[in-house]
Amino acid sequence: MRQIFDQQRVRQAFDKAADSYDEAAVLQKEVCKRLLEKLDVVNLSPEWILDAGTGTGEAVKPLQKKYKKAEVVLLDLSEAMLHKSVKQGVLFRKPHQVCGNIEALPFADQSFDLLFSNLAMQWCNDLGAALTEFKRVLKPGALLHFATFGPDTLKELRTSWQKVDAAVHVNSFIDMHDIGDALLQAGFAEPVMESEIITVNYKKIDTLMQDLRDIGANVTANGHRQGLLTRNMLKKLREAYEVYRKSNVLPASYEIVYGHAWVAEAGDKNAGRNIEVAFTSQYVR
16 A cells, blocks of 8 residues: 655644754764765765755754755755754854655755765655656766665564554655656666665664654554554553563664666666665664
8 A cells, every 4th residue: 555644744744844854874874874874985076965855954964064065955844953954064054954745845847966864765655756856956977876775664663563463553665666667757877676674673662752752753644543552552562562572671673775767878878777785784772
């Protein structure tokens, strides 16, 4: 079933989480660091960079330091997040800010040389529309560089909730190969895809649930269950999650999909290709 997010609810969740996001976003910051490191092997000298779904602006300062002559534009659905992100820039190089949706970018055609997006694409209702927009605003020879979640993300939490009730408590995510196919369909050249599993270990499930609320990631697609969670439901959830406890910690798995693809120069006939590299990392929260 296709996921449909109420974008107003998504915006409200991230507005509410703006003050608590940075403390709880351990995983998001680590993925951002790794995504930035992958740019080290790319030969690129961008004049204009779009950070699509910037959140609180974790990537702003590194992008400005790496590309010292580039103008950086920050786009996010949440105005409250944007207020936080502007504080991240290098001194005397204030980034530009735009509040908007990545599925309908408010920019002219061929505006950017690099589009950077860290863990934002999973909130799209139509991935194809977002990728088409990305390609539209990128110049010939420009690079799309992103990270998003894959289908094994929070698999332990999803399975545990299924033992409690039939409601959707954990969103589904798109397979890496389907994203690669969507890039080709959108007209990108030479897409390269990688995946890894990052495991964040918790002493108790309540901390995981609080982290998801604190970063605004507790919005589910296709509507949401009415009413508050009862003590009995939470008790059942804790009991169901306990089967995953090892070495006195509870794992929360995140499948991270990294990708980059180019906008072909005029006359470039290079064929696309998908490359998978799997990694495993662990963190304690």
